[in-house]
Amino acid sequence: MLSRPPSPSPAAAPGLADVTASDAALRRFLHGLPGVDAVGLDARAATLRTRSIKTTSKAFAIDLAIRMIDLTTLEGADTPGKVRSLCAKGAAPDPTDRDTPAVAAICVYPDLVTTAVQALRGTGIKVASVATAFPAGRAARDVKLADTRQAVADGADEIDMVIDRGAFLSGRYLAVFEEIAAVREACGGAHLKVILENGELATYDAIRRASWLAMLAGADFIKTSTGKVGVNATPPNTLLMLEAVRDFRAATGRQVGVKAAGGIRTTKDALAYLVLVNETAGPDWLSPDWFRLGASSLLNDLLMQRQKLRTGSYSGPDYVTVD
Amino acid sequence: MPERSGKQSEKQSGKQSEKQSEQRRLAVLKTYKLYVGGAFPRSESGRVYEVTDASGRWLANAPLASRKDARNAVVAARKAFPRWSGATAYNRGQVLYRVAEMLEGRREQFRAEVADAEGLSAPKARAAVDAAIDRWVWYAGWTDKVAQVAGAANPVAGPYFNLSTPEPTGVVVVFAPQESSLLGLVSVLAPVLATGCTAVVVAAERAPLPALSLAEVLATSDVPGGVVNVLSGRVAELGPPLAAHGDVDALDLTGAGPEATALEAEAAGTLKRVRRPRPDEDWTADPGTGRLLWPLETKTVWHPMGV
Numbered sequence: 001m002l003s004r005p006p007s008p009s010p011a012a013a014p015g016l017a018d019v020t021a022s023d024a025a026l027r028r029f030l031h032g033l034p035g036v037d038a039v040g041l042d043a044r045a046a047t048l049r050t051r052s053i054k055t056t057s058k059a060f061a062i063d064l065a066i067r068m069i070d071l072t073t074l075e076g077a078d079t080p081g082k083v084r085s086l087c088a089k090g091a092a093p094d095p096t097d098r099d100t101p102a103v104a105a106i107c108v109y110p111d112l113v114t115t116a117v118q119a120l121r122g123t124g125i126k127v128a129s130v131a132t133a134f135p136a137g138r139a140a141r142d143v144k145l146a147d148t149r150q151a152v153a154d155g156a157d158e159i160d161m162v163i164d165r166g167a168f169l170s171g172r173y174l175a176v177f178e179e180i181a182a183v184r185e186a187c188g189g190a191h192l193k194v195i196l197e198n199g200e201l202a203t204y205d206a207i208r209r210a211s212w213l214a215m216l217a218g219a220d221f222i223k224t225s226t227g228k229v230g231v232n233a234t235p236p237n238t239l240l241m242l243e244a245v246r247d248f249r250a251a252t253g254r255q256v257g258v259k260a261a262g263g264i265r266t267t268k269d270a271l272a273y274l275v276l277v278n279e280t281a282g283p284d285w286l287s288p289d290w291f292r293l294g295a296s297s298l299l300n301d302l303l304m305q306r307q308k309l310r311t312g313s314y315s316g317p318d319y320v321t322v323d
Numbered sequence: 324m325p326e327r328s329g330k331q332s333e334k335q336s337g338k339q340s341e342k343q344s345e346q347r348r349l350a351v352l353k354t355y356k357l358y359v360g361g362a363f364p365r366s367e368s369g370r371v372y373e374v375t376d377a378s379g380r381w382l383a384n385a386p387l388a389s390r391k392d393a394r395n396a397v398v399a400a401r402k403a404f405p406r407w408s409g410a411t412a413y414n415r416g417q418v419l420y421r422v423a424e425m426l427e428g429r430r431e432q433f434r435a436e437v438a439d440a441e442g443l444s445a446p447k448a449r450a451a452v453d454a455a456i457d458r459w460v461w462y463a464g465w466t467d468k469v470a471q472v473a474g475a476a477n478p479v480a481g482p483y484f485n486l487s488t489p490e491p492t493g494v495v496v497v498f499a500p501q502e503s504s505l506l507g508l509v510s511v512l513a514p515v516l517a518t519g520c521t522a523v524v525v526a527a528e529r530a531p532l533p534a535l536s537l538a539e540v541l542a543t544s545d546v547p548g549g550v551v552n553v554l555s556g557r558v559a560e561l562g563p564p565l566a567a568h569g570d571v572d573a574l575d576l577t578g579a580g581p582e583a584t585a586l587e588a589e590a591a592g593t594l595k596r597v598r599r600p601r602p603d604e605d606w607t608a609d610p611g612t613g614r615l616l617w618p619l620e621t622k623t624v625w626h627p628m629g630v
Contacts, residue, residue: 316570
């Protein structure tokens with residue numbers, strides 16, 4: 001049911017260097033990727049979703065999911081105060097149980113990076129900033145690069161960029177590639193997450209191509225979506241991206257992470273994604289360094305489930321913070 | 324004489340064909356289901372239990388709700404609370420009156436179910452159903468009067484208006500009385516709804532069918548989904564998770580029987596409002612306002628007079 005890695009031979013790595021030599025070569029490579037069996041992909045994702053995780057495995061998975069969260073606030077109405085309270089929550093998610101692990105990162109708009117960096121000093125939690133005219137990505141390249149440099153200069157550890165979907169869908173793959181590479185350079189030491197915005201790519205084939213394109217251009221992470229459109233992370237499209245990073249490592253030896261973002265609200269959903277990671281990419285990806293969940297309301301549900309496991313009785317929204 | 328016998332044979336043959344057509348038709352048995360969030364699911368566990376009438380004759384299978392069904396019901400009730408409690412009291416009264424209208428149209432069905440469930444004669448069952456409908460109407464009238472009775476303008480020693488108003492407490496779990504399957508159920512459920520709370524009802528364990536049919540009435544009478552959720556099953560199984568649930572605000576233990584004391588202890592962990600069972604409650608008597616007032620929280624506002 002799963003597609004085979006295109007060419008896992010060691011000779012493939014130098015081979016891949018050529019594919020970005022010209023627009024034509026890149027198109028030939030991306031369109032030469034195996035087609036996605038959509039029915040098989042949906043069925044595989046649905047099957048893995050039914051897996052039951054209980055007791056100690058569930059406790060482990062909940063803590064792992066909390067550690068993988070990029071706790072996100074991306075609203076026009078964000079204030080420094082709201083970002084500070086979110087940072088406090090990320091550092092100690094459940095004040096009634098100090099054993100609760102901290103989240104992986106706090107994700108904010110670029111102008112609030114300074115606030116987040118100050119609030120998170122000494123906690124070890126990363127600051128992630130969206131950049132490049134998030135969420136539409138419709139701005140001149142200079143503006144996008146300036147946006148990125150500013151966020152990095154303010155102290156962002158991770159940059160979440162959006163690809164130019166207009167260019168991608170009209171087949172100008174090299175333009176997209178060069179833009180990602182330019183942002184990659186502007187990031188310096190910061191980690192680059194490339195948002196493909198699966199909901200706007202229309203087909204599974206396009207998602208596979210965009211994944212490979214982003215990885216070839218130097219992405220540290222590929223991310224499903226902005227959370228600002230109708231279709232965000234779904235189990236099938238995340239499964240597809242996990243296959244892409246697995247195949248990419250087999251082809252080049254470089255490991256790339258995956259971030260599923262948008263629409264993941266319940267513990268059940270989160271655990272289903274962890275099953276996908278383990279069964280598709282493998283346990284190597286089962287760590288906050290290689291898989292992230294972009295979410296805001298998910299954390300409260302995970303905390304309520306955690307309290308349920310600890311106390312034996314169901315918890316309620318009165319026992320977690322109101323965000 | 325020949326005329327008469329002819330008539331008789333005609334009558335007989337008519338009876339026979341009637342009998343034949345009855346034999347040819349397979350009766351459609353009703354699958355009783357839970358009522359959670361405005362939908363009628365089976366139990367998540369897939370289990371059912373046999374419900375019998377007072378003499379032990381099998382009536383139907385009822386779903387045997389599990390801990391997870393209880394959890395889902397609380398989630399649905401919580402989700403429905405802002406809209407139901409936020410509706411105007413007048414509107415709530417109209418909706419509840421509509422329930423009584425729907426009940427009126429299904430009197431015969433309820434009469435049969437109550438007669439079977441409680442082993443009552445037809446006239447007694449009819450009286451019980453009529454009393455239940457009247458009680459529902461009575462509580463429907465209370466929705467926009469509770470605040471006047473339970474609220475107050477308090478005299479205070481300062482330049483303030485000091486006003487107390489009753490507010491619904493939230494999600495109420497109701498253990499329906501075991502002995503009175505419809506009148507008792509209505510007597511405990513209707514006041515909870517009238518004040519703006521949402522409810523999770525655990526139906527009488529041995530006579531849940533009237534409660535499950537009442538759910539069908541509620542679903543067709545403008546009561547938003549989730550405002551009432553009906554579970555059938557064992558008090559011993561559903562009680563502890565509901566009593567200890569952090570998102571349940573109050574517990575009516577009327578029908579909890581021998582479990583009541585243990586459940587009250589469970590509820591203490593989250594400081595729930597608890598209504599203890601009263602021995603030998605007479606459901607036909609004037610209910611008074613006690614059941615309206617117990618699931619209320621009083622909010623007091625100090626407002627400067629501006630003098």
